Amino acid sequence: MPAFPYLFYNSFFRINIVTIAMMILTGLIVLIVLRLAQRNLDVRKPRGLQNLIEWAIDFTANMARDTMPSERMVQWILPLAFTMVIFLFVANWLGIIATISIRLDHPIPWLGLTASSLALAHGEVPLFDSPTANMSMTLGMAVMVWILSHAQGLRHPRQYFRHYRNPMAIIEEITNPLTHGMRLYGNIFAGEALIGVILTIPLLFGWVPISIPLLLIWLLYSGFVSTIQAYVFTILMTLYVGHKSYGDQTDHA
Amino acid sequence: MFEFGTFIVSIVTFLILFWIIKTYGFAPLARMLEQRRVLIEGQISEAEQSRLQAEQYLNEQHHLLDEARKQAKDIVDAARSRADEQAREILIAAEEEAGRLLESNRQLIERERVEAMNQVMSTVSSLTVDLSEKLLHLHADQATHTEMMQEADKMLGDLAC
Numbered sequence: 256m257p258a259f260p261y262l263f264y265n266s267f268f269r270i271n272i273v274t275i276a277m278m279i280l281t282g283l284i285v286l287i288v289l290r291l292a293q294r295n296l297d298v299r300k301p302r303g304l305q306n307l308i309e310w311a312i313d314f315t316a317n318m319a320r321d322t323m324p325s326e327r328m329v330q331w332i333l334p335l336a337f338t339m340v341i342f343l344f345v346a347n348w349l350g351i352i353a354t355i356s357i358r359l360d361h362p363i364p365w366l367g368l369t370a371s372s373l374a375l376a377h378g379e380v381p382l383f384d385s386p387t388a389n390m391s392m393t394l395g396m397a398v399m400v401w402i403l404s405h406a407q408g409l410r411h412p413r414q415y416f417r418h419y420r421n422p423m424a425i426i427e428e429i430t431n432p433l434t435h436g437m438r439l440y441g442n443i444f445a446g447e448a449l450i451g452v453i454l455t456i457p458l459l460f461g462w463v464p465i466s467i468p469l470l471l472i473w474l475l476y477s478g479f480v481s482t483i484q485a486y487v488f489t490i491l492m493t494l495y496v497g498h499k500s501y502g503d504q505t506d507h508a
Numbered sequence: 509m510f511e512f513g514t515f516i517v518s519i520v521t522f523l524i525l526f527w528i529i530k531t532y533g534f535a536p537l538a539r540m541l542e543q544r545r546v547l548i549e550g551q552i553s554e555a556e557q558s559r560l561q562a563e564q565y566l567n568e569q570h571h572l573l574d575e576a577r578k579q580a581k582d583i584v585d586a587a588r589s590r591a592d593e594q595a596r597e598i599l600i601a602a603e604e605e606a607g608r609l610l611e612s613n614r615q616l617i618e619r620e621r622v623e624a625m626n627q628v629m630s631t632v633s634s635l636t637v638d639l640s641e642k643l644l645h646l647h648a649d650q651a652t653h654t655e656m657m658q659e660a661d662k663m664l665g666d667l668a669c
Contacts, residue, residue, distance in 0.1 A: 261511075261513075262513065263513055266513075267512060267513075268512055268513040268516070269511045269512065269513045269514065270511070270513035270514050270517050271511055271513075271514040274514055274518060275514070275517055275518065275521055278518060278521045278522065278525065279521065279525070281525075282521075282525035282528065282529065285525075285529055285533065286528060286529055286532060286533050289529065289532075289533030289534065289537070290532065290533065292537070293533075293536050293537060296536065296537075296540050298540055298543050298544045298547060299544075299547075308537060309537070309541070312534075312537060312538070312541065333538075334526075334530045334534050334535075334538070335526065335530075337534055338525075338526050338529045338530060338533075338534065342522075342525070342526075342529070386518070389511075389514060389518075390509070390510060391510055391511040391512070391514035391515040391518065392514060392515070392518040394510070394515060395514070395515045395516070395518040395519040395522070396518070396519070396522060398515075398519070399519050399522065399523070
């Protein structure tokens, strides 16, 4: 178990610095890519990166159209869905491209790197990691979506509360955000954890690197999973919000 | 190992990042896409309109062409019938003229003949009278005179006819 640096380690409000920093880095990368795509914005002849981003927007819009009740809601959710899918895509891939850890032998108590936690992690302190490989962060995203969907549902209280005459629906409201967040966390964390394990496989007979093909295969699979999970998280988000958009049920596209 | 601080701060961080990305990353692209949508819509409706107009023009031209063809045919027909009529009129006029000429010639001939006849008659009469006088000088009795006059009359009558 690697020892992450924390703020307010000894309090209830414990903040993982690496996760938040990686989120900000992810946001910066997304913003820079989007700004690069807009460098030569052309209505008539899109080229290069602009094409790619347009395709991504189109893809997200189609995804939202499949799950949202009306075109108005699609346009409403589109900025969030697009940001979410591209943000998670970059965030998931960051951990595959590189995970950087340092070996720390001297504990830094005010960052939460106490002697015991360092001993448990054999002094390994990650500095560069997927933000989505952190359970609290993915659950945060999921709960944010959950709050958004319920806020959307409460705009039509009659239909919203009628839905809960069946008590099983309440269980669903608890399990949905849990699975929503844990699914993303589990996939990304597992991918990174297994990469770490594969890297520690010793050489066979002292010179045959049997870990290389395994690592390649697992990296490819992790890349696939990272992409898919960004898609799954976003489509579930549009699904949950769309499911509670009662006002526009009539013109289902 | 759920960390409440990370949970809350990641939501806040994401919301801030979302706002920044939406404002500076997504909005210009969305505006451009909207512009393109409007542009394409406008061009499609424009193309439709010009297609309709072209169709209308084509119909109009077909109509005009038909009309022109009909008019040309009418003009040719009218010209032909007028030419026919004229030819007939000319023919009739020529015939009338010819008839008139013939008639006047005939009258002239008749008149000349009558004149000539009159002249001949007067000449013959005078000759007859001369001859009669000359003969009467020789021997003339009433009977012979009458007979000769009758004979001369008869012969003149034959001539006159």
